[in-house]
Amino acid sequence: MKNCFPKIEKRIENENPEVQWAMNFTAGWIGVYEKKFRQDCVALGERTGLYSKAAGKFYGDFLRERIFDPLGMTTAMVISEADIVPNRAAGYDLVDGELKNQEWVSPSINTTADGSLYMTALDMAKWEAGLNAQKLLKKESYEMMWSPVKLNDGSTHPYGFGWRIDAVQDHKILAHDGNWQGFSATIKRYPEQKIAVIPKKNQYPKNCYQNNGILPAGTELKTNSGR
Template sequence: MKKILTLFIVTAISFSFSQAQTFEVKVDSLLSQIFKDKNGPGGVFMVAKNGKPVYQKAFGNANIELDVKMAPQNVFQLGSMTKQFTAIAILMLVEQGKMDLQKPISTYIPDYPMGDKITVHHLLTHTSGIKDFTKMKSLNQIAQQNLSPKQMVDFFKNEPVDFNPGEKFEYNNSGYVILGYLIELVSGDTYENYINKNIFQKIAMKHSRYASDTAIIKNRAYGYQQKTTGYVNKTAISFSIPFSSGALMSTVDDMLLWQNALNKDVLLKPETIKKAFTKYKLNNGEPFNYGYGWHLKDIDGIATREHGGSIFGFKTMGVYIPDQDIYVLGLSNCDCNSPTQVVKDIAGLALKTLNKK
């Protein structure tokens, strides 16, 4: 009987090891099709199952000029993956009774146009109708200026709305800039300090921070863009422009800490964090696939929480599958190597290959 039991255990372990090897080979194959230029920019990719990495590899270069190879610990600009941190920060203030999701933003910014009709909920769900500043032709005039959050909000607040609040879903960076401003107004702290103290420090995200091109950041991955003539350093931008819609930096390991903290309700009560992962409806009752800071989609009918990011020189993508506790993340330091589709492909592969719970 003992021999049979031992044989069963050995067989199970061998199968699991073989399964992991097969998964690794398949993921390597998918990523090698994207990162063909070993002397060019690259990326870092991670797959985690039940809160622990089962795949983590780096490709290409973190710095082309110095020929520094990419490593798993490199720090990337997250772009719009910043929005999930902003959304959770808002929910923290809601939980503390300092903010109300259904209150009009005129409660906090009295002179905001149509502020009596636009709620905090509208901002979080991209249903406010406010003009997205990234679509404004005048953006180039301020792109390299260091603006205060109020100045940034003033830049777009008088633009005509694209639609009435709650009428439709349309992805909107302006809404998340306003949310960052609200965090400052309500908390009495800067957005940068608030996120650092209440999220990064609390869950030991030691390599995450508000972006800077001037600070010395250990293991920084430098951003590149690809032109017809070859690679160039990324276009400079003041991080006060994307602000709370896209100005944070992190690593794959820190992002796993973040995902695990969300799963374990470290930062918020279960009933509060549930609001971030709820699908809401428009004024006409039509549902849309966005909660607070995450797209709520599916892979073959299995629910996912997804979000990507794009900012000069960097593209990012994360997919989390709650049912199987699978997290797939891709961070790239070039706009030429978008991880969006390959991360989705890897997530689909993980669903089929990795052991179920």
């Protein structure tokens, strides 16, 4: 591993965007385990951040302009190690039955589009409401995002653009879950009933849900209006 980072640093800017992303991600994890490379990993991520190149601005500024402000999400922000964030929760690992602080993660990784946001439960609810109202994208874009991907052999796979597509009791489910730096979260959306379940937990690796359906067998899906 110690010989890998210098090679990444030397070659990354000559590679295509897909390879650059993978090299940046690998460099971030090198920084986790090799302390002497951490500052270099941060500098590399800042210099070769692919999203900022494509959008012409910092990823967090783009989210603020296109998503957070239009939906009234006032607390949502990209992770910052330096900023004072009111009521910031700490993440923990459970190691041999004992709680430990989260592992160090390169700040450059925490400014990319994977596990890199802080927000309150209220802002998460505002985001879900925005999805239900389809406020941010064209209808066709949502349909594409929530449709199974078509593979080269003509078959489909139950995954859209960042959403796993499933069903319980013939009810469609749109879902995503993940764990990162001492936190675990999942979202299960039942779009036909306009119901969403979004548990969060500041402990890794224990998942914050019991099964893919979340709702137990036999549960009748209804809203307050009876729909």
